[in-house]
Amino acid sequence: MNTSDIYREEIIDHSKHPRNFGKIAKPDVRYKEKNPLCGDEIELFVKLDSHKKVKAVAFNGAGCVISRASASLFTEAIKGKSVRELEQLSAKDALECLGLSELTPTRQKCALLVLETLKRGLKKYQQKTK
Amino acid sequence: MIDAAKIKKDFPLLNQKMNGQPLVYLDSAATSQKPQAVIDAIKDFYERHNANIHRGIYRLSEEATELYEGAREKVQKFIRAKETKEIIFTRGTTESINLVAYSWGRQNIEKGDEIIVTEMEHHSNLIPWQLLAKEKEAVLKFIPIDDEGRLKITKLDSLLNKKTRLLAITHVSNVLGVVNPLKEIITKAHSNGTRVLVDGAQAVPHLSVDVSELDCDFYAFSGHKMLGPTGIGVLHGKRELLEAMPPFMGGGEMIKEVTKEGATWNELPTKFEAGTMPIAQVVSLGTAIDYLNGIGMENIWQHEQMLIAYALEKVTAIPGVKIYGPLKPKDKGGVLSFNIGEIHPHDIASIFDEEGIAIRAGHHCAQVLHRRLGIPATVRASFYLYTDQSDIDKLIGAIKKAKQLLL
Numbered sequence: 001m002n003t004s005d006i007y008r009e010e011i012i013d014h015s016k017h018p019r020n021f022g023k024i025a026k027p028d029v030r031y032k033e034k035n036p037l038c039g040d041e042i043e044l045f046v047k048l049d050s051h052k053k054v055k056a057v058a059f060n061g062a063g064c065v066i067s068r069a070s071a072s073l074f075t076e077a078i079k080g081k082s083v084r085e086l087e088q089l090s091a092k093d094a095l096e097c098l099g100l101s102e103l104t105p106t107r108q109k110c111a112l113l114v115l116e117t118l119k120r121g122l123k124k125y126q127q128k129t130k
Numbered sequence: 131m132i133d134a135a136k137i138k139k140d141f142p143l144l145n146q147k148m149n150g151q152p153l154v155y156l157d158s159a160a161t162s163q164k165p166q167a168v169i170d171a172i173k174d175f176y177e178r179h180n181a182n183i184h185r186g187i188y189r190l191s192e193e194a195t196e197l198y199e200g201a202r203e204k205v206q207k208f209i210r211a212k213e214t215k216e217i218i219f220t221r222g223t224t225e226s227i228n229l230v231a232y233s234w235g236r237q238n239i240e241k242g243d244e245i246i247v248t249e250m251e252h253h254s255n256l257i258p259w260q261l262l263a264k265e266k267e268a269v270l271k272f273i274p275i276d277d278e279g280r281l282k283i284t285k286l287d288s289l290l291n292k293k294t295r296l297l298a299i300t301h302v303s304n305v306l307g308v309v310n311p312l313k314e315i316i317t318k319a320h321s322n323g324t325r326v327l328v329d330g331a332q333a334v335p336h337l338s339v340d341v342s343e344l345d346c347d348f349y350a351f352s353g354h355k356m357l358g359p360t361g362i363g364v365l366h367g368k369r370e371l372l373e374a375m376p377p378f379m380g381g382g383e384m385i386k387e388v389t390k391e392g393a394t395w396n397e398l399p400t401k402f403e404a405g406t407m408p409i410a411q412v413v414s415l416g417t418a419i420d421y422l423n424g425i426g427m428e429n430i431w432q433h434e435q436m437l438i439a440y441a442l443e444k445v446t447a448i449p450g451v452k453i454y455g456p457l458k459p460k461d462k463g464g465v466l467s468f469n470i471g472e473i474h475p476h477d478i479a480s481i482f483d484e485e486g487i488a489i490r491a492g493h494h495c496a497q498v499l500h501r502r503l504g505i506p507a508t509v510r511a512s513f514y515l516y517t518d519q520s521d522i523d524k525l526i527g528a529i530k531k532a533k534q535l536l537l
C-alpha cells in the first residue's frame with residue numbers, strides 16, 4: 001500500500017530541499033501571491049541581465065509539497081529565459097516541468113501558483129518599465 | 131444499534147470504487163450521500179406529480195401542493211416546532227441566516243447595538259452579521275473557546291449587556307465536533323432580552339433536535355447534509371417574530387394584494403417563500419426525514435458516538451498526529467479534525483485520495499477558528515450513519531502511509 005503516484009522521490013526531494021529558495025536583493029520582478037484555498041503563499045524574485053534574460057531567480061513562502069516542488073522545478077527551468085519567453089509560458093508548460101499529469105484540478109492550482117505569481121509579477125514589471 | 135454495513139447498501143454511491151479502491155466517504159459534514167429512497171423520490175416527483183404548487187386549480191397542481199406541504203409537516207414534527215407556519219423553506223442554512231440578517235436584522239439592529247457570535251462559527255453564521263454590523267454601525271463580539279475547543283461559557287455574562295440584541299451560535303461545530311450547551315446559553319441570553327439564532331447545519335442530521343424545548347428564536351439547517359438533495363434548507367422562527375418581520379425577497383406568491391403603489395404580504399410561511407420554490411427538493415427532503423426516522427435519531431447519535439470514541443482512541447495512539455477539539459467523545463459529534471506533523475493538509479488529502487478515502491483539507495469555512503488555533507488549515511474526517519469501523523481502520527492506515535511518505 002505504501003506507494004504513491006504523486007509523491008515520487010523527485011517531488012519529495014524538491015519539496016524538502018527546494019532549489020532557489022530564498023530572496024534576491026534589488027530584483028527586477030518581485031511579487032507575492034496567495035492560493036486562498038489552502039493558504040499557500042509564494043514570493044518570487046527575478047533578476048534580469050542586460051538582455052532581459054533571467055539571470056537569477058528565487059522564491060520563498062510556505063506551502064504544500066506540490067506547490068514547493070513545483071516552484072523549485074519551475075524556477076530551475078526558467079533560468080536564462082527571456083522576458084518574452086516567460087510571458088508565453090502556459091499552465092501546460094508548468095505542469096510538464098513538474099512531471100505530474102495526474103493532478104486533480106484543485107491540486108493543479110497548487111502546482112500553478114508559481115506560474116501565476118510570475119505572470120502577475122511580470123505585468124507589474126512591464127507597467128513599471130513602460 | 132445500527133448496522134452500518136446494511137445501511138451502506140441503501141446508498142448507491144457508496145458501493146463504487148475510487149482510484150481502484152472501495153470508496154471510503156468521510157466528508158459527510160460537507161454533504162451527506164443520498165439513499166436510494168431519496169433519489170427515487172426526486173425521480174418519482176418528476177415522473178408523476180410535477181406541477182407548480184399553490185396556484186393551480188387542476189388536480190396535478192393540488193397533488194404537488196399536498197406533497198410540498200406534507201414535507202413541511204414532516205420538517206415541523208422532526209424538529210418539534212409548534213406549527214407548520216414556523217417552517218420556512220430556503221436554499222440552505224446560508225440563506226436561512228441571511229434571511230434573518232436582512233429581514234429581522236435590519237428592522238431590529240441599530241447603531242451601537244451588539245451582536246454576539248462565537249469563535250467557532252462557520253462563515254455563513256459570521257459574514258451576514260459582519261455585513262449587518264457594518265451597515266448599522268453595530269458591534270460584533272465573540273465568545274472565546276478554550277484550547278480543547280469548548281466555549282468559555284463563563285465569559286458570556288460579561289459579554290451580555292443591555293445593548294445585546296442577538297446571539298448567533300452554532301449547535302455543533304463543523305470542525306471541532308463540539309456540541310454546545312445551548313439550553314444554558316439560550317436561557318442566559320433570554321433573561322437579558324437577547325434573541326438567539328442557532329446554526330443547526332451540523333446538528334439536525336446527527337442528533338434529535340427539539341426547537342420548542344430549546345426555545346431558540348431562529349433555527350437554520352440544510353437538507354443536503356441530512357440525506358436530502360442540495361438547494362433546499364429550512365429556517366424555523368418563532369411565529370410572533372416571523373409575523374413582525376418584513377419580507378426578505380419580493381416576487382410571486384409572497385404577496386396578498388398588489389397595486390401600482392404597493393403590496394400587502396401573504397400569510398406565513400409563504401411571505402418568505404417568494405417565487406417558485408425547489409418543489410421536488412422539498413418533497414424529497416420529506417423522504418430523507420422518513421428515512422432518518424426509520425433508523426431513529428437516537429440510534430444515529432449513539433452510532434456516531436461509538437465511531438468517534440473508536441477513532442479518537444486509534445488516532446491519539448499515533449505519534450505526531452495532533453487532534454483539534456475535545457479528546458473525549460462526550461459532547462462531541464462524529465467529526466475529527468487533525469494534522470500530521472508539518473505535512474500540509476492538502477498533501478494528506480491527496481494521499482488519502484489515492485487510497486479511495488474522501489476527506490476534506492482546508493479551513494472548512496472557519497478561518498476565525500483556525501486563526502484562534504494558530505494554524506492555516508486542518509484535515510477533517512466526518513462520519514454519518516453509513517460510516518463503519520472498517521472505514522476508520524482505513525483512515526488509520528492512510529494516516530500511517532502519509533507519515534511514512536512525507537515525514
Ligand SMILES: Cc1ncc(COP(=O)(O)O)c(C=O)c1O
Pocket residue numbers: 159160221222223224225252254255300302303304329331332352495
Ligand atoms: C456549521 C455550518 N453552518 C453552515 C453551513 C452552510 O451550509 P450551506 O452551505 O448548506 O448553506 C455549514 C456547511 O458547510 C456548516 O457546517
